[in-house]
Amino acid sequence: xxxxxxxxxxxxxxxxxxxxxxxxxxxxxxxxxxxxxxxxxxxxxxxxxxxxxxxxxxxxxxxxxxxxxxxxxxxxxxxxxxxxxxxxxxxxxxxxxxxxxxxxxxxxxxxxxxxxxxxxxxxxxxxxxxxxxxxxxxxxxxxxxxxxxxxxxxxxxxxxxxxxxxxxxxxxxxxxxxxxxxxxxxxxxxxxxxxxxxxxxxxxxxxxxxxx
Amino acid sequence: xxxxxxxxxxxxxxxxxxxxxxxxxxxxxxxxxxxxxxxxxxxxxxxxxxxxxxxxxxxxxxxxxxxxxxxxxxxxxxxxxxxxxxxxxxxxxxxxxxxxxxxxxxxxxxxxxxxxxxxxxxxxxxxxxxxxxxxxxxxxxxxxxxxxxxxxxxxxxxxxxxxxxxxxxxxxxxxxxxxxxxxxxxxxxxxxxxxxxxxxxxxxxxxxxxxxxxxxxxxxxxxxxxxxxxxxxxxxxxxxxxxxxxxxxxxxxxxxxxxxxxxxxxxxxxxxxxxxxxxxxxxxxxxxxxxxxxxxxxxxxxxxxxxxxxxxxxxxxxxxxxxxxxxxxxxxxxxxxxxxxxxxxxxxxxxxxxxxxxxxxxxxxxxxxxxxxxxxxxxxxxxxxxxxxxxxxxxxxxxxxxxxxxxxxxxxxxxxxxxxxxxxxxxxxxxxxxxxxxxxxxxxxxxxxxxxxxxxxxxxxxxxxxxxxxxxxxxxxxxxxxxxxxxxxxxxxxxxxxxxxxxxxxxxxxxxxxxxxxxxxxxxxxxxxxxxxxxxxxxxxxxxxxxxxxxxxxxxxxxxxxxxxxxxxxxxxxxxxxxxxxxxxx
Numbered sequence: 001x002x003x004x005x006x007x008x009x010x011x012x013x014x015x016x017x018x019x020x021x022x023x024x025x026x027x028x029x030x031x032x033x034x035x036x037x038x039x040x041x042x043x044x045x046x047x048x049x050x051x052x053x054x055x056x057x058x059x060x061x062x063x064x065x066x067x068x069x070x071x072x073x074x075x076x077x078x079x080x081x082x083x084x085x086x087x088x089x090x091x092x093x094x095x096x097x098x099x100x101x102x103x104x105x106x107x108x109x110x111x112x113x114x115x116x117x118x119x120x121x122x123x124x125x126x127x128x129x130x131x132x133x134x135x136x137x138x139x140x141x142x143x144x145x146x147x148x149x150x151x152x153x154x155x156x157x158x159x160x161x162x163x164x165x166x167x168x169x170x171x172x173x174x175x176x177x178x179x180x181x182x183x184x185x186x187x188x189x190x191x192x193x194x195x196x197x198x199x200x201x202x203x204x205x206x207x208x209x210x211x212x
Numbered sequence: 213x214x215x216x217x218x219x220x221x222x223x224x225x226x227x228x229x230x231x232x233x234x235x236x237x238x239x240x241x242x243x244x245x246x247x248x249x250x251x252x253x254x255x256x257x258x259x260x261x262x263x264x265x266x267x268x269x270x271x272x273x274x275x276x277x278x279x280x281x282x283x284x285x286x287x288x289x290x291x292x293x294x295x296x297x298x299x300x301x302x303x304x305x306x307x308x309x310x311x312x313x314x315x316x317x318x319x320x321x322x323x324x325x326x327x328x329x330x331x332x333x334x335x336x337x338x339x340x341x342x343x344x345x346x347x348x349x350x351x352x353x354x355x356x357x358x359x360x361x362x363x364x365x366x367x368x369x370x371x372x373x374x375x376x377x378x379x380x381x382x383x384x385x386x387x388x389x390x391x392x393x394x395x396x397x398x399x400x401x402x403x404x405x406x407x408x409x410x411x412x413x414x415x416x417x418x419x420x421x422x423x424x425x426x427x428x429x430x431x432x433x434x435x436x437x438x439x440x441x442x443x444x445x446x447x448x449x450x451x452x453x454x455x456x457x458x459x460x461x462x463x464x465x466x467x468x469x470x471x472x473x474x475x476x477x478x479x480x481x482x483x484x485x486x487x488x489x490x491x492x493x494x495x496x497x498x499x500x501x502x503x504x505x506x507x508x509x510x511x512x513x514x515x516x517x518x519x520x521x522x523x524x525x526x527x528x529x530x531x532x533x534x535x536x537x538x539x540x541x542x543x544x545x546x547x548x549x550x551x552x553x554x555x556x557x558x559x560x561x562x563x564x565x566x567x568x569x570x571x572x573x574x575x576x577x578x579x580x581x582x583x584x585x586x587x588x589x590x591x592x593x594x595x596x597x598x599x600x601x602x603x604x605x606x607x608x609x610x611x612x613x614x615x616x617x618x619x620x621x622x623x624x625x626x627x628x629x630x631x632x633x634x635x636x637x638x639x640x641x642x643x644x645x646x647x648x649x650x651x652x653x654x655x656x657x658x659x660x661x662x663x664x665x666x667x668x669x670x671x672x673x674x675x676x677x678x679x680x681x682x683x684x685x686x687x688x689x690x691x692x693x694x695x696x697x698x699x700x701x702x703x704x705x706x707x708x709x710x711x712x713x714x715x716x717x718x719x720x721x722x723x724x725x726x727x728x729x730x731x732x733x734x735x736x737x738x739x740x741x742x743x744x745x746x747x748x749x750x751x752x753x754x755x756x757x758x759x760x761x762x763x764x765x766x767x768x769x770x771x772x773x774x775x776x777x778x779x780x781x782x783x784x785x786x787x788x789x790x791x792x793x794x795x796x797x798x
Contacts (some may be wrong), residue, residue, distance in 0.1 A: 090628035204336035
């Protein structure tokens with residue numbers, strides 16, 4: 001099988017420093033289909049920096065990143081097609097409603113049954129009542145659910161999440177754990193940073209403690 | 213207690229330990245340390261439940277004085293320090309101001325000598341248009357900000373206290389009204405002077421504009437106390453329509469489409485007098501009413517305006533006009549809150565284009581400025597400034613197209629959303645340009661007759677040349693608008709530049725002020741200089757190539773690095789695979 005030959009994500013000797021302060025040094029990682037890697041560690045250990053480098057939001061000082069065999073270039077359509085992200089730089093169109101955001105993403109990715117997929121995700125993230133709301137009026141928890149929905153409504157091979165449990169209520173965290181476990185079991189590769197032990201235990205196949 | 217005071221001296225200072233003749237230390241009975249006294253238990257403090265306490269009356273004036281003292285006491289620099297440090301800038305401002313006044317006086321003298329139909333109608337109607345414009349602007353700004361505002365801190369710490377808010381807020385209302393009077397008076401007087409009115413006419417229009425703006429600010433404040441906005445919105449539209457009609461009439465008369473509106477000359481003085489009187493009455497009446505009712509303004513309404521002011525100030529310090537617009541757009545969306553969702557169409561990039569068009573249908577007011585901008589080339593031609601039309605009309609079109617580029621703005625300001633779409637940056641930007649480009653094309657068709665000299669009485673350009681000039685102007689406006697929405701904000705992570713007394717400034721900050729304008733100038737100036745329009749077309753092509761993101765420096769350097777590595781690998785393979793491949797440097 002092809003997925004056995006090429007890792008979904010391959011990171012080699014990644015280094016990143018801010019001035020003289022080294023954040024990541026020679027970080028290497030291979031993630032295969034069906035793997036779920038949890039990055040844990042104290043605040044400021046460099047988890048988010050690693051993830052930002054992995055999605056191309058930050059440039060590493062050295063090292064290579066490959067996604068499904070393609071060298072990472074943030075604006076490469078092939079990379080963007082395979083990689084779904086929920087990190088802190090997600091923005092929304094101020095004049096498109098919740099459901100329109102999801103519909104746009106599903107259609108842009110060429111989903112044949114976009115409306116059905118959007119309905120399913122909307123129910124799942126419990127934003128049906130807010131489907132006509134503009135993003136500026138959503139609570140922080142609802143915005144987080146919408147951000148997660150944008151990742152779930154589109155095809156993907158690798159999912160990168162930075163503290164996805166943030167601002168979710170207890171039921172929300174349980175739902176997220178179930179959903180991510182199902183995604184992993186279906187063959188999706190996941191890399192996430194988290195401070196929530198229940199989520200890490202339920203989802204991850206491997207835990208890496210950053211800054212230990 | 214500090215460590216020093218807690219430390220017990222090992223011996224008494226200045227006194228040696230006593231010794232006997234043989235040098236041994238006397239053996240005295242060692243005193244037993246006294247047992248530490250038991251700490252007295254803390255007296256139980258009664259829990260103060262402040263229900264029955266009758267608070268002492270609070271003096272709002274004393275509170276205000278206290279806040280003023282704190283602010284002044286904690287300021288690290290004062291206004292006088294700033295002026296002293298930046299005296300070059302102050303001198304330059306004074307000099308430029310003096311030059312401007314001189315230019316205005318000369319222009320007034322020159323224009324007042326003109327007695328053509330166009331000049332007469334402009335002299336009659338332009339001050340009307342300016343007056344209505346400034347009044348509509350006053351109403352809009354008052355409605356968006358408040359006009360009475362309080363900062364978030366004041367809202368939390370002060371407005372909830374048992375005080376009379378009116379005593380804290382009335383000074384602000386008066387300041388806002390005075391500010392509106394001064395700004396509007398200067399603007400109204402300036403337009404009257406530049407359109408050739410007599411000096412008495414200039415004073416009349418200045419007074420009318422000032423009092424009108426002050427009066428409407430007072431009305432807006434009074435409406436704020438009643439927590440209403442529809443009155444101000446209606447007034448704003450009405451006044452704006454009157455101003456637009458006046459402007460259109462100027463153009464129509466200058467173009468010869470209408471006879472000279474000489475009948476208006478007689479009513480001009482009465483009109484500005486009427487506006488002055490009504491403005492003064494509103495200023496006093498509505499102003500007093502608003503001051504009396506200041507206590508009724510909801511805290512949320514006060515703080516909301518204060519937050520907006522703070523946000524705008526922050527964006528202004530960074531000279532980031534795009535951010536200022538983002539704040540206003542976000543606020544508008546927040547006020548609207550909810551829309552009726554509509555179905556999308558198409559897949560891939562077509563879905564993006566369709567949604568962009570749908571946004572325009574949903575918020576058609578974004579088209580108003582574009583429709584109004586169609587008048588500009590005609591007006592410029594009618595005023596005999598046809599040669600300048602590509603530059604002036606291009607700049608106006610830039611302003612009119614910015615609201616239509618909302619999708620591109622959101623997809624450019626942060627990478628997160630753009631990363632969610634399976635397209636390259638160039639593809640996304642091109643798709644986001646489609647709807648504004650169609651709007652620009654329609655604008656070009658509508659203004660081509662103006663470039664042909666329609667309405668000016670003289671043929672300006674041939675049909676083909678006029679079409680090309682209009683097209684280049686449309687391109688200049690579109691690309692200028694794209695540059696305006698996609699330009700990166702100043703980077704505060706890079707080394708700063710020392711700017712004399714004004715402190716450090718990130719590189720590119722000043723350039724932020726002319727973003728968009730630079731592209732319009734580059735594309736349209738060749739036409740102004742009478743050079744071949746191909747130069748403009750080529751410049752526009754290069755600008756399009758760069759602005760759509762085809763020349764992403766990061767991608768280019770990554771591709772170069774990749775090629776280098778591949779070459780090294782091929783060389784290593786050719787030489788027996790012994791050569792070590794260096795890791796990529798980013």
